[in-house]
Amino acid sequence: MEQLQQFAPFLLMFVVIYFFMIRPQQKKAKNEKEFETSLKIGDRIVTKSGIHGKIAELAETTVIIETMSGKLKMERSAISLELSAALNKKTA
Template sequence: MQQGYMMLLLMVVLVVFMIIPQFRRQKQEKKFAQALKVGDKVITKSGMHGKIVQMADASCVIETLSGKIKFERSAISMEMSSKLNAPATEDKKKK
């Protein structure tokens, strides 16, 4: 009987620490992909830098130094426009 409770407790811990954070991460990635817009400077998951010049439902066209390339929205890793335009933090101001 006691082993049954331990297995149940183990399953609950597994769900809380592994499965729920994965769902949160997926939700954040989906929200990020939906928030992308034309003109954003981005980096793809493969490391390619560029600027979004055209958007479609599931894909976008990114202009790089070597030309225009079509990517899936899910292939974009991060958006750099907001980071480049962000005001300097206190640490950078002191230096």
């Protein structure tokens, strides 16, 4: 019984860390993965570095983005935000 009381604070700390740090990170990673797989040609996007463009081609892990100055090849994970849905909501 005394041993359980000694380890209770450590168990409680682990539970708190799991629910406030580990679980939200896993959820965010899952959402980002779903976002990356849902991309399609023609979507208007913003990269994590702030480049705006439209998806011209898709590959397994890369994407070719058409910008005003030309085409860029980037990793799918570099895409931060998809603007097509947001733009369609504003016009509707």
